[in-house]
Amino acid sequence: MNDKVIAVVTAGLTTPSSSRLLADQLATAVQDELSGRGLGSRVELIEVRDHARDLTNNLLTGFPTAELQKVLDTVTAADALVVVSPTFSASYSGLFKMFFDVLDDQALAGKPVLLGATGGTERHSLVLDFALRPLFAYLKALPVATGVYAASTDWGPGAAKxxxxxxxxxxxxxxxxxxxxxxxxxxxDNPTPFEDLLNG
Structure with a gap:
């Protein structure tokens, strides 16, 4: 059986970035899940920042470079996507949007997508439902029900959630x-006993 190809698209601007950190954790979890189901998988990581100039030129000229075309083909051929954007002005980043702007608008039709986003505060978590989900609905992709938002506090004691x-x-x-x-x-299914709640 052929391995499932998971394209991971992350639009963090710094190295390292919290978006890349979340993308790596999501990719590992997906591979573990597929392994538990008896499926092999291969991750293709795409750092959008590495293609920023090519994306700009593509928007201006209408033609991708050979390197960018290879990346776009990887996304089109993947069995599923994991996408992660930092939150800017209560939405996805411009660089993230630029990547999907140059992708053929039928490339993601019927493709499962795991939505992820990062930000400094929990207040921006609705970016998943009010920005990312409509974008991928327009692209005819199939976002799974659970999106994953990671605020700064999620990397510390809140990591379990x-x-x-x-x-x-x-x-x-x-x-x-x-x-x-x-x-x-x-x-x-497995509630915490009330006595334990009272004891803190």
Missing amino acids: LHSRIAQAASEIGAALQHETPTKADPF
């Missing part, structure tokens, strides 16, 4: 790749 969201999103991508209906764990 972040990892839970990552695992849920990865399971949904796995289900989508096997054409299953994803299931979500019921948080009330």
